[in-house]
Amino acid sequence: MSEFFEHNVKVIEHRWPALAVRLLIENTSQLQADLVEGLGSTLSINGIQLTSRHDRSREAALQADSLPVDSPVVHVYGTGLGDLQMELLQRAGLERLYVHILNGAVFALVLQLLDQQPWLSDPRVELLYAGDLREIQLPFFALPSELVLADDFSAKIRDRLISEIHLTFNNREFDPQSPDIVERLQVSLKWVEGDRDVAELFGSQPGREVFVIATGPSLEQHFATLRAIRNEAARPLFICVDTAYRPLLKHGIRPDIVVSIDQRISDRHLPAEGTSDITLVYMPMLDPAVLEAWQGARYAGYSASPIYQQLRRQLPRGELYVGGSVIHPAADLAVKMGAAQVTLFGADFAFPGDKTHAGWSDGDLGPQLGAAKHWVLDGHGQRIKTQLNFRSYLCELERFIAGHPKVRFYNSSRAGAMIAGTVFHPEFAS
Numbered sequence: 001m002s003e004f005f006e007h008n009v010k011v012i013e014h015r016w017p018a019l020a021v022r023l024l025i026e027n028t029s030q031l032q033a034d035l036v037e038g039l040g041s042t043l044s045i046n047g048i049q050l051t052s053r054h055d056r057s058r059e060a061a062l063q064a065d066s067l068p069v070d071s072p073v074v075h076v077y078g079t080g081l082g083d084l085q086m087e088l089l090q091r092a093g094l095e096r097l098y099v100h101i102l103n104g105a106v107f108a109l110v111l112q113l114l115d116q117q118p119w120l121s122d123p124r125v126e127l128l129y130a131g132d133l134r135e136i137q138l139p140f141f142a143l144p145s146e147l148v149l150a151d152d153f154s155a156k157i158r159d160r161l162i163s164e165i166h167l168t169f170n171n172r173e174f175d176p177q178s179p180d181i182v183e184r185l186q187v188s189l190k191w192v193e194g195d196r197d198v199a200e201l202f203g204s205q206p207g208r209e210v211f212v213i214a215t216g217p218s219l220e221q222h223f224a225t226l227r228a229i230r231n232e233a234a235r236p237l238f239i240c241v242d243t244a245y246r247p248l249l250k251h252g253i254r255p256d257i258v259v260s261i262d263q264r265i266s267d268r269h270l271p272a273e274g275t276s277d278i279t280l281v282y283m284p285m286l287d288p289a290v291l292e293a294w295q296g297a298r299y300a301g302y303s304a305s306p307i308y309q310q311l312r313r314q315l316p317r318g319e320l321y322v323g324g325s326v327i328h329p330a331a332d333l334a335v336k337m338g339a340a341q342v343t344l345f346g347a348d349f350a351f352p353g354d355k356t357h358a359g360w361s362d363g364d365l366g367p368q369l370g371a372a373k374h375w376v377l378d379g380h381g382q383r384i385k386t387q388l389n390f391r392s393y394l395c396e397l398e399r400f401i402a403g404h405p406k407v408r409f410y411n412s413s414r415a416g417a418m419i420a421g422t423v424f425h426p427e428f429a430s
Contacts, residue, residue, distance in 0.1 A: 002112045002113070002116055002145060003045075004031070004112060004114060004116075005111050005112040006175060006183075007115070007117055007118050008111040008115070008117060008120065009023065009024070010105075011112065011117055011120045011121050011214075012120060012127065012277065014114065015120070015127070015233070016084060016127050016128075018294040019096070019128065022104065022105060022159070022198060023107065023108050023111070024128070024319060026104040026107075026108040026161070027105055028105050028108050028109040028112070028239065031045055031046060031049070031105055031106065032046050033109055033113070033410075036049055036053045036092060037056060038052075038053035038054040040052070040053060040054055040055055040056060040404040041053060042056060043079065043081065043110070043113065043114075045106055045109070045145075045148065046151060046223050047376065048148050048149055048171075049145060049147050049227050050080050050081055050097050050106075050110075050143075050146075051080055051081055051083060051145070051413070056083045057079065057083060057087070059312060060082070060084045060086070060087040061087055061100070061197070063084050063087070063141050063143075064084060064088050064111060064141075064350065065139040065330070066141060067088070067140075067141055068139055069091070069093075069095075070093060070202070071139055071285075072093060072095040072096065073095060073096045073097075073098070074088055074094060074096075074097055074098070074116050074138075074139060074140070074141075075097075075098045075137045075139065075140040075148070076098070076099050076100065076140065076142075076143070077100045077140055077141070077142040077143065077147075077157070077161055077372055078090070078101075078103075078142060078143030078145070078147070078253070079099060079101055079106070079107045079110060079116075079143075080110075080143045080146065081110060081114060081195075082110075082114070082116050082118070082119050083268050084120065084141065084143065085097065085099060085119040085125070086118060086366055089119060089122050089124065089125075090139055091394075095123060095124060096124055097122070097124050097272075098116040098128065098130075098137065099125060099126070099127050099128070099129035100121075100128055100129070100133075100137075100157070101127070101128065101129045101130055101179055102142075102147070102150040102151070102154045102158060102331060103146060103148040103149045103150055103151045103154065104129065104146070104153070104159070105138030105150065105151065106146065106149055108390045113244065114289055115164055116328040116427060118166065122262050125151045129153065129154070130154040130157040130158075131153040131154045131155075131156070131157055131413070132159070133157070134156075134402070135160065135399075136157060136160045136161055136164060138425065140161070140164075141373070142161045142162075142165065147161060147162060148169050151410060152377060152381075154186070155375075155376065155377055156395075157396075159376070159391040159394065159395050160395050162186050162388065162391065162392075163392040163395045163396075165270070166267065167254040167391065168204075170250040175307075175308045176306045176309060176310070180250065180429045181281050181307050182423070183222075183287070184263055184285055185284055185311055186263045188284040188285070188286070188289050188291070188299060189284075189311070189315075191284070191288060191291045191292075191298070191300065191313060192238045192284050192300045192311070192317065192321055195291075195298040195299060195300045196298065196299045196300070197300065197301070197316075197317045197318055198281055198300060198301030198317060198318040198320065198333070199297065199301070199317065199318030200318075201281070201318075201333065201336070201337055202301065202318060202336040202338075203336070203337065203338050204337050205237055205337040205338045205339065206338035206340075207244070207338060207339075207340045207341070208236065208337070208338060209236040209238055209286075209339065209340070209341045209342075210236055210237045210238075210239060210334040210337070210341070210342050210343070211226070211236045211237070211238050211239065211342075211343050211345060212239050212240075212330050212331050212334050212342055212343070212344050212345070212347070213226070213238065213240040213241065213248065213255065213345045213346055214240075214241050214244055214326075214327050214344065214348070215241060215243040215244040215247065215346050215357045215358050215359065215360070215365070216347060216348025216349070216350070216352070216357065216358060216413075216416050217348060217351065217352050217353055217355035217356070217357065217358050217359070217415070217416075218345075218347040218351050218412070218413035218415040218416050219244065219247065219345055219346030219358035220358045220359075221413060222345055222346075222412060222413075222428060223247075223251040223253065224251075225246070226238075226251075226345070226427065227252050227253050228269070230253050230254065232242075233243065235241070236335070236340075236343070237257070237334070238253070238254075238255040238256045239240055239255065239256065239257045239258075239259060239330050239333060240257070240258055240259070240330070241258075241260075241326040241327055241330050241358065242258060242259065242262070242265045242269050242270055242326060243265075243269055243360070243365055244267065244308075244325075244346060244359075245258050245270055246269060246270075246271070246359060247358050247359025247360070250359060251386070253275075253321060253423075255278060256277065256278065256312055257278070257279045257280075257281055257282070258270065258278060258279070259281045259282070259326055259329055259330040259331070259333060260280065260281075260282045260283075260286050260290070260324060260326065260388075261282065261283040261286065261303070261326050261329060262285065262286070263286065263324065264288065265286060265287060265290065266287050266289070267287075267289060267290055267291065267293060270290050272290070272295055273291035273293050273295075275294055275295045275296045276293075276295040277296060278296045279294065279296055279297045279298075279299065279404060280294050280296060280297070280298045280299070281298075281299045281301065281320075281323075281329075281333060282298065282299070282300060282301075283300070283301060283302060283303060283320075283329075284300065284302070284306075284308070284311060285307070285331050286370045288393050294354035295415070297409050298302035299417070300317050301317050301319060301320050301329075302317055302318075302319050302320075303321070303322035303329065304319060304321075304322070305322065305366055306308075307341070318336075320332045320333055320336070321400055323392075323395075323396025323397065323399070323400065324389065324392055324393050324396060325349060325393040325396075325397075326398060327344075327393065328393070328417075329395060329398060331397065331400060331401075332400065334392065335404055335407055338370055338378040339407060340406075340407065340408065341407070341408045341409075341410065341414055342407060342409050342410070343409075343410040343411075343425055343428070344385065344409065344410065344411050344412060344419070344422065345412045345413075345424075345428075346358055346412075346413075346416075347390065347397070347411065347416065347419065348415065348416025348417060349376060349386060349393055349394040349397075349416060349417040349419075350378065350384045350385060350390060350416050350417045351369055351372055351384065351385045351386060351387040352384060352413075352415035352416050353415065354385070355367055355369070356368065356369055360401045367383070367387055369388075371387060372385035372386060372387050372430060374386050374388055374391060376390075376391055376417040376418070376423070377417070377418050377426060378414060378416060378417060378418060379411065379413065379414025379415065379416070379417075379418050379429065380414055381418075384416075386417065390417075391402075394417050394419065398421055399423035401419070401420070401422065402420070402421050408423070409421055409422045409424060409427040410423055410424070410428075410429075411422070411423070411424050411429060412425050412428035412429055413429055414429050415426070
C-alpha cells in the first residue's frame with residue numbers, strides 16, 4: 001500500500017465507509033499504467049490518457065466552462081486525476097459536487113499514485129459509483145477518457161451519458177425547416193387526412209398479451225415458434241417493425257400490425273401484395289408510395305418531434321413515443337392498446353452471432369458488422385459488438401419500460417443486449 005493510497009483511503013473510509021470497502025477489493029493488476037510527458041505530464045491507462053499531457057489545469061478550466069456557472073449542484077462522471085473537481089470547487093456558489101466513479105479499478109490506481117485528498121476532503125463532494133444509479137443526473141461533465149475506460153458495472157450509465165452528449169448532433173437531420181422534410185410532409189398530407197387516427201387503436205386490446213417483433217439476429221431463433229403460435233386460435237397480438245415484415249412473411253408469419261416511421265423505408269421493405277388483412281401504423285415521413293400501395297387499414301400518428309408541430313395543429317392525431325428507432329413506437333402502441341404483457345423478439349441492439357439483422361444481408365439496412373466498434377453486455381453478462389446509435393436506442397427503450405411499471409416486459413433472448421426492466425421469458429429465452 002503506497003503512502004498516497006493510505007492517506008486517500010483514510011479520507012474515503014471516514015466519509016464513505018461502504019464505498020471504501022468496494023475500492024479496497026478493486027483489481028488494478030490488469031491495468032497498464034504509464035507516465036506520459038509533454039509540456040506537462042499525465043497518466044495513460046491501457047493506452048488511454050486520463051487528461052492532457054500538456055496543461056491539465058487549462059483543460060480542466062475548459063471542461064468546467066461547459067457547465068452552468070450558477071448551478072448549485074454539478075455532476076462529474078469519471079474521477080480523472082482530480083483536476084476538474086478542483087476547478088469546480090473554486091466556485092463560491094457550488095453547494096454539492098457529485099463525483100461518479102466510472103471505473104473502480106482506474107480510480108483505485110490513481111489513489112495509489114497521486115494525492116487526491118484536497119477534493120475528497122471537501123464537504124461539498126459526494127462520491128459514488130456511477131452504476132449504483134439507474135439514470136444519469138444533470139448538469140454533468142463526463143470525462144472523455146473514462147467514457148472509453150468505463151467498466152462493465154458502469155456500462156449502462158456510460159451509454160446514457162454518450163447518448164445525451166450526442167443528442168444535438170443526432171437531431172440535426174430532423175430540422176422542421178429542412179426542404180426535404182417540408183416536401184415529404186406536404187405530399188403525405190392527403191394520406192393523413194384520409195386515413196384513420198392511431199388513437200382509435202388505443203385501449204382496443206385491454207389486458208392482451210402482445211408480441212413486439214424487431215429485426216435483430218436473435219429473431220431467427222424464434223421463426224418456427226412464432227409461426228406455430230400465430231396459427232393458434234387464442235394467441236397474442238403480433239406487432240412488428242417495418243424491417244421485420246419481409247423476414248416474417250418469408251417464414252410464414254403474418255403480423256397483425258406493422259409499424260413504420262422512417263422516410264427511407266420503401267416497398268422493398270414493405271411489399272404491399274397480400275396486405276389486405278394487415279394494419280399499417282405509420283408517421284407521415286413514410287414514403288407515400290408505400291401508403292398508396294398498402295391494401296389494409298392505415299392509421300396515422302405523430303411523435304413528439306418538432307417536424308410534426310405544424311401538422312399536429314392542422315390535423316390532430318394520436319402520438320406514439322419515438323426515441324430514434326421504430327422499436328419505440330411499436331412498444332408504445334402495444335402499451336397504449338392496453339397490453340398487460342409485452343414480449344420483445346429480435347430486440348438485440350447488438351450483433352449477436354456476428355450478424356446485423358435477421359433476414360437481411362450485412363449492410364442491407366445500413367450498419368455493417370465491420371463498423372461495430374463498441375459494445376454492450378448481452379443476456380449472459382458478456383460483451384457483444386454494437387454501434388453507438390443502437391446503444392442510444394437501447395437507453396430510450398429502457399427509459400420507456402421504466403415509465404410503464406404496470407406492464408410486464410419480457411425479453412425472448414439472451415443473445416442480444418441486456419434490456420433493463422425486462423425479464424427473460426421462461427419459454428423463449430435460452
